[in-house]
Amino acid sequence: MLRWPRWLPAVVLTVLILFTAFPFYWAIVASFTPEATLFREPSLWPRELTLDHYRALFAERDFLTPVRNSLIVAGTTTFLCVTIGAFAAYALARLKFRGKALILGFILAVTMFPQISIVSPLYLLLRSLRLINTHPGLILPYITFAMPLTVWLLVGFFRQLPGELEEAALVDGATRWQSFTKILLPLAAPGLATTAILTFIYCWNEFLFALSFTLGPERQTVPVAIALFRGQYQVPWGQILAAAVLATAPVAAMVLIFQRRIVQGLTAGAVKG
Amino acid sequence: MKSESRLGWALVAPAVGVIALIALFPLGWTVWESLHQHDLRMPWLGQSFIGLENFAEIMRDPRFWGSLGHTGFFTVLSISLELVLGLFLALAMNRAFRGRGAVRAAVLVPWAIPTVVAALLWRFMFESEAGIVNAVLLDLGIIERAIVWFIHTTTSWVPVILADVWKTTPFVALLLLAGLQNIDKSLYEAASMDGAGAWWQLTHITIPLLKHAILVTLIFRTLDAFRVFDLIYVLTGGGPGTSTEPVALYAFNALLQNLRFGYGSAVSVVIFAITFGLAILYIKGLGVSLQGDER
Numbered sequence: 367m368l369r370w371p372r373w374l375p376a377v378v379l380t381v382l383i384l385f386t387a388f389p390f391y392w393a394i395v396a397s398f399t400p401e402a403t404l405f406r407e408p409s410l411w412p413r414e415l416t417l418d419h420y421r422a423l424f425a426e427r428d429f430l431t432p433v434r435n436s437l438i439v440a441g442t443t444t445f446l447c448v449t450i451g452a453f454a455a456y457a458l459a460r461l462k463f464r465g466k467a468l469i470l471g472f473i474l475a476v477t478m479f480p481q482i483s484i485v486s487p488l489y490l491l492l493r494s495l496r497l498i499n500t501h502p503g504l505i506l507p508y509i510t511f512a513m514p515l516t517v518w519l520l521v522g523f524f525r526q527l528p529g530e531l532e533e534a535a536l537v538d539g540a541t542r543w544q545s546f547t548k549i550l551l552p553l554a555a556p557g558l559a560t561t562a563i564l565t566f567i568y569c570w571n572e573f574l575f576a577l578s579f580t581l582g583p584e585r586q587t588v589p590v591a592i593a594l595f596r597g598q599y600q601v602p603w604g605q606i607l608a609a610a611v612l613a614t615a616p617v618a619a620m621v622l623i624f625q626r627r628i629v630q631g632l633t634a635g636a637v638k639g
Numbered sequence: 640m641k642s643e644s645r646l647g648w649a650l651v652a653p654a655v656g657v658i659a660l661i662a663l664f665p666l667g668w669t670v671w672e673s674l675h676q677h678d679l680r681m682p683w684l685g686q687s688f689i690g691l692e693n694f695a696e697i698m699r700d701p702r703f704w705g706s707l708g709h710t711g712f713f714t715v716l717s718i719s720l721e722l723v724l725g726l727f728l729a730l731a732m733n734r735a736f737r738g739r740g741a742v743r744a745a746v747l748v749p750w751a752i753p754t755v756v757a758a759l760l761w762r763f764m765f766e767s768e769a770g771i772v773n774a775v776l777l778d779l780g781i782i783e784r785a786i787v788w789f790i791h792t793t794t795s796w797v798p799v800i801l802a803d804v805w806k807t808t809p810f811v812a813l814l815l816l817a818g819l820q821n822i823d824k825s826l827y828e829a830a831s832m833d834g835a836g837a838w839w840q841l842t843h844i845t846i847p848l849l850k851h852a853i854l855v856t857l858i859f860r861t862l863d864a865f866r867v868f869d870l871i872y873v874l875t876g877g878g879p880g881t882s883t884e885p886v887a888l889y890a891f892n893a894l895l896q897n898l899r900f901g902y903g904s905a906v907s908v909v910i911f912a913i914t915f916g917l918a919i920l921y922i923k924g925l926g927v928s929l930q931g932d933e934r
Contacts, residue, residue, distance in 0.1 A: 375731040379742060382728060385805065386746055389760040392771060396763065405769040454654035463647035469655060476662050478918055480866040482887045483911040486894050486904045487668035488661075510661045517654055542646055571753035573869040574887075578895055589755040593873050603763060610756045614748075621751045625744035632810070633817035 390614075397608040404603055419608035429609060431584060432591035438501050439576075439587060440569035443508040447516040448562050452554075455520030456546055460532070470521070476514040481574050484510065492579055499581040507575045516565050519631050523557025524550070560627040563620055570617065588613045666911070672904035679898035686901075693905035702881055703906070706889040712796075713871075713885060714864040717803040721860065722853070724804065725811030730845070732812065733819045746809035754806065758873035761802035765789070792882040795875045799883065802870060807863075811856055818852025819845070858921045862914055886910050 396404060398415045423429040458470060488507050497503030535545040576587040592609045595602060673693055677686045697703050764771050768785035776782045788794045830840050868887040877884030890910060894903030
């Protein structure tokens, strides 16, 4: 191993954790601080706590609507992508056929697509289909960027599974289809779940399409709603941060619970060989 | 095996079809739009073919060149910081210590939260003359007077770069860490035995063997940083004026603020071409293969 001064890694990590954690800490403190004292002599410790911002979020702003929109859009997209993507990923990871490398390259290329380069036709398309400001009007474009990611992650997971069981099944006379549905899919369940989580997070966080293809608060997703929060006289920071805390909590929880698998999924496709 | 091939294509077809239908087809449409005069605010003008006139207008617009410069500046500065810090962090995390799992989980959280939220957290810390950053800097005596961060170009970049580094360094570190874990430990033991110091080991063993992981990270991050939108939209709105506006925001404004679909599409085509060029450059020029056994 590299020999470092013994104290160095501990110092690096401590600084890092403080740097990582502080913005969260500060947002949480602020979300419980009365609006009037938010910018008056900031103190690192909360002096006066209130639930007003959270209350206002639901009573005045109807924050449940964007949460519901996000859940519907991200949930549906994830379900579609993982279902359709699993078949493709299986073929790409396990079968031999001509054009496979080409397809993998194509899928990777699409993950690198700048989203902005298809905003204009998608807008015109959705407008002519009367889907602007609807849930399908977001799900459809979301599939464009989520599907390549889903397939890419799943290929990584499928490749890691041992091939022997599948071969044994084939020798025993099972068809490819049976060996896929009866043997590989159950084995791949953790990988499918991780992919679903990552796809969901990806959709939950998306901003550009959601901003472009919704018109008013009734169809906005969480990130758009928070970014466009405006008060009558000033920026309502207390409510913005309360909303930010609520939007972050589920994602943070998922990451903390599934971190081992997520790290595995993120790095499997990217850094191999 | 003919049946395997047929099954392969049958399984791949739906996913590839969907991707082609809602990614490739619109891309072609963007190119078509870019050759037309198409203003949604003036529908009576219709859509007339004007050849490359939109592209000529882009080339003449100083605001476009400015946005390209901002994007390049942001990309180079943030990625340099992220690579150096990420490597440092990966090296620190590559050692067995108590609570390693917890550290790894903790650093993942900024990466996973919405960019919009990350931008707002940082905006709040830099907001107003009485924000926490000013308070701390004043307390430490680093500055004498509170800085109004968002009214000057130079100071506006500070929260933008910091927020990006904060959000993305963990991801970079994880990719590099995965690469580090593939390095044979006996190399270090042998080097130590021969009396090589930590710095020598870092520059002669770690970094050369990490080349692949570093290049892959570089590709992902460059293409990502080049299309930066959410972060700057929320943090500075491209301001003051248009002095921090990136290309994606310039295109977005042309499209959805001014509703100039022909012109905005032309900008989108330019962004796509640059991204594509960068990707080709990296992959060909640096000889990286992305999915290990597809070489």
